[in-house]
Amino acid sequence: MAVNELQSTRKPPIFQIGAILWLRTNLFSSWVNGLLTLASLYLLYISIPPLLDWMVLSANFNFGTVNILGFEIKFSEVMADNQNCGREAACWPYIYEKLYMYIYGFYPREESWRPDTVYGLTALLFVIVRLVRNYKYKNRVILSLIVAYPIVSYILLAGGFGLLPVVETHRWGGLLLTLVIASVGIIVSFPIGVVLALGRRSNLRVIKLFSTLFIEFIRAVPLITILFMASFVLPLFLESGNNFDKLLRALIGIALFQAAYFAEVVRGGLQAIPKGQYEAADAIGLSYLQKNALIILPQALKISIPNIVGSSISLFKDTTLVLIIGLMDMLAMVNMTSQDPYWLGRETEGYVFVTMVMWVILYSMSRYSRKLEIRFNTENKN
Amino acid sequence: MKQQNILSQVKSLTFREILYNNEVRAFFFQVATLLLIFGLFYTIIGNLFDNIEARGIHTGFSFLKNRAGFDILPFLGNYLQDYTPESSNLTVFYVGLINTLVVAFIGIIITTFLGLFIGIARLSNNYLIAKLAGGYIELFRNVPVLLQIFFWYNIFINIFPHPKKSLSFFDVVFLNQRGLYLPKPILENGFLLVIIAFVVGIILTVFMKRYFNKKHDKTGVHTRTLGYSTLLILGLPAVFFLLLGSPLHFDFAVLGKFNLNGGMQIVPEFIALTFALSVYTATYIAEAIRSGIEAVDKGQKEAAAAIGLTQTQSLKLIVMPQALRVAIPPTINQYLNLTKNSSLATAIGYPELMSSFGGTVLNQVGQAVEILGMAMLVYLVISLCISLLLNFVNKRMAIPER
Numbered sequence A: 001m002a003v004n005e006l007q008s009t010r011k012p013p014i015f016q017i018g019a020i021l022w023l024r025t026n027l028f029s030s031w032v033n034g035l036l037t038l039a040s041l042y043l044l045y046i047s048i049p050p051l052l053d054w055m056v057l058s059a060n061f062n063f064g065t066v067n068i069l070g071f072e073i074k075f076s077e078v079m080a081d082n083q084n085c086g087r088e089a090a091c092w093p094y095i096y097e098k099l100y101m102y103i104y105g106f107y108p109r110e111e112s113w114r115p116d117t118v119y120g121l122t123a124l125l126f127v128i129v130r131l132v133r134n135y136k137y138k139n140r141v142i143l144s145l146i147v148a149y150p151i152v153s154y155i156l157l158a159g160g161f162g163l164l165p166v167v168e169t170h171r172w173g174g175l176l177l178t179l180v181i182a183s184v185g186i187i188v189s190f191p192i193g194v195v196l197a198l199g200r201r202s203n204l205r206v207i208k209l210f211s212t213l214f215i216e217f218i219r220a221v222p223l224i225t226i227l228f229m230a231s232f233v234l235p236l237f238l239e240s241g242n243n244f245d246k247l248l249r250a251l252i253g254i255a256l257f258q259a260a261y262f263a264e265v266v267r268g269g270l271q272a273i274p275k276g277q278y279e280a281a282d283a284i285g286l287s288y289l290q291k292n293a294l295i296i297l298p299q300a301l302k303i304s305i306p307n308i309v310g311s312s313i314s315l316f317k318d319t320t321l322v323l324i325i326g327l328m329d330m331l332a333m334v335n336m337t338s339q340d341p342y343w344l345g346r347e348t349e350g351y352v353f354v355t356m357v358m359w360v361i362l363y364s365m366s367r368y369s370r371k372l373e374i375r376f377n378t379e380n381k382n
Numbered sequence B: 001m002k003q004q005n006i007l008s009q010v011k012s013l014t015f016r017e018i019l020y021n022n023e024v025r026a027f028f029f030q031v032a033t034l035l036l037i038f039g040l041f042y043t044i045i046g047n048l049f050d051n052i053e054a055r056g057i058h059t060g061f062s063f064l065k066n067r068a069g070f071d072i073l074p075f076l077g078n079y080l081q082d083y084t085p086e087s088s089n090l091t092v093f094y095v096g097l098i099n100t101l102v103v104a105f106i107g108i109i110i111t112t113f114l115g116l117f118i119g120i121a122r123l124s125n126n127y128l129i130a131k132l133a134g135g136y137i138e139l140f141r142n143v144p145v146l147l148q149i150f151f152w153y154n155i156f157i158n159i160f161p162h163p164k165k166s167l168s169f170f171d172v173v174f175l176n177q178r179g180l181y182l183p184k185p186i187l188e189n190g191f192l193l194v195i196i197a198f199v200v201g202i203i204l205t206v207f208m209k210r211y212f213n214k215k216h217d218k219t220g221v222h223t224r225t226l227g228y229s230t231l232l233i234l235g236l237p238a239v240f241f242l243l244l245g246s247p248l249h250f251d252f253a254v255l256g257k258f259n260l261n262g263g264m265q266i267v268p269e270f271i272a273l274t275f276a277l278s279v280y281t282a283t284y285i286a287e288a289i290r291s292g293i294e295a296v297d298k299g300q301k302e303a304a305a306a307i308g309l310t311q312t313q314s315l316k317l318i319v320m321p322q323a324l325r326v327a328i329p330p331t332i333n334q335y336l337n338l339t340k341n342s343s344l345a346t347a348i349g350y351p352e353l354m355s356s357f358g359g360t361v362l363n364q365v366g367q368a369v370e371i372l373g374m375a376m377l378v379y380l381v382i383s384l385c386i387s388l389l390l391n392f393v394n395k396r397m398a399i400p401e402r
Helices: A018-026 A031-057 A092-104 A113-134 A138-158 A174-200 A205-220 A223-237 A246-271 A275-283 A288-325 A330-337 A347-381 B002-012 B015-019 B022-055 B076-081 B089-122 B127-141 B145-159 B191-219 B226-243 B268-295 B298-306 B311-347 B353-365 B368-397
Strands: A065-068 A071-074 B167-169 B173-176 B179-182 B184-187 B248-251 B264-266
Touching (some): A092 A174, A092 A330, A113 A138, A138 A174, A174 A330, A205 B022, A205 B368, A223 A246, A223 A288, A223 B311, A223 B368, A246 A288, A288 B145, A330 A347, A330 B145, B076 B089, B089 B127, B089 B353, B179 B268, B191 B226, B298 B311, B311 B353
Antiparallel strands (some): A065 A071, B167 B173, B179 B264
């Protein structure tokens, strides 16, 4: 009978499946949405193709013959120079020619293995820290590495002590200088920040007052004023009064500046610790130092790790400001190298290159911070 | 009182007990800190005076009266202060201050709208728009703002033509590598009345809104006020304007042989700086707005739909007021950041406070302590004002608890 006949299912209307459904719900769900979609498509159309054309399609990649890890790659017969590069699109041979300056500044070429070793050590440090995560004595290993790493890096970079030829800090530049300032800034300012945060939450009025004053003052003024202070006024504060190392002056300014910001981040973590933890620590008779070092800070710092990374990202961005007081960081190299009579007027390529390098570093840092945030969030919920 | 207390205790305690007494310890640590800090300041300031004397640097603020003797890029501060190289260093300070405030003001306005737009677009159900907004945030937030300032300044100078070949929009607005030329408004007698009418219009609108809100609360009758408010805010000044016989005319820029003459020049330094700061800060404001909207409970929207509010009404009356409570404090903090970052103008030579006063005057006079002190004081006052504003807003927006 007809009743038992198997009915073939009708196919869904074409509008309700696959790509068309997706387009309808996500791009053209209403009149307004459709118009907005078209407007954004137009925006993409006027911005992406010219950019792509400038950066890749019409750009000049005539690097000559390049030696990459022992492989000879021939891009063109001879390297392009400024004249035959054209003004309509990017001239990447300029970046290739000045790459050393962008990465090492005026660091002597024959000594460039030293920064390279430091870069390698830094990578190795991260690998080791990950590897020893489950090792019994991991705290000892990590602590000794953290102590040894700056000393070894300093000896490698600056030389002296009769081991390596001295390279004065005014020859450091480019990405090297950016990384040095950022890492020294973070490492030095962090303990100061923790002390300031504890000071601001202290019951001792004098200590609380001075910590608060310091933090609020630093946070209210722009970094430039502090860098100017460090560069012009700090030498006057010292006994000898003569100009000591310019990089050191900038580092002092940056470390004090960043300490105030770290202090606020850590204070946020401290405020999140329940009062019971303090009281329990008091109840079992721990001293102030023991209470903070063993009970409070481990928890507070753990909560504030995402914000600490966030604050470090800000510091990394702020390192570019040192060019205003005459240090030759990566951004300063753009203005420096485009003054070269052979490569006049290539600022745009320089800015785009520095933007790409900075963006990759900062974007990976911010992804990392978001990952940490998610990880610590779930842990707190359990 | 408290100290006497401690002392009276001390007499009756053994040495060991004194050593472990909390109050004694607290007292000791505070005195030690005070001594340390005063000792530090004493040495520092002593050294400072010795060094200043040894180097033959003047002290005091008399340098403010001296002739500045250098040119400043013509901008608003210049016009308002009638600056010439003969003016005093104090005038340079005022010029810089005005230019800082102008950048901060215009930047804050642009960045607010841009941030609001991007933040809402980020949550749009339109896939393309949400992704574009996300890309915008990731791109501009992860590039140092100083680099962005340099980049836009460089682009501006390279992309726009030489003054001789200025781009012209109906001979009213001109654009070339020296900046944007707008007609310069010249106010005549009586224009003040038009401005007063404008302000009165705004005040009347506020009162009118209050009246109709009260009426709505009492009777439930909703009145559309948009027409009335436009009439008050725009119509009232317009009537005065016409009655007084148009007391305003414009000085248009004229394309001469080599350069543009007249008009109001907006220098590329200002445009690049304001643009870069607004674009950069907008990414943070967008994130604040987004987290604010996301913080509103889903049930609120559903409840709004259930009582029959339209989508717009729900957004305006239910979602936004709650979202803004979360979003406004970080936004105000970003305003402060924008103002502080305006000091980066030093790098491209826009004559704001740190560039003209903290830079050029400092190099000429060499009195770093006084000059940087004044500059820091200005930023302190600005950030104090913004903190007060923040506290005020927080207090007003706090949820009244029972």
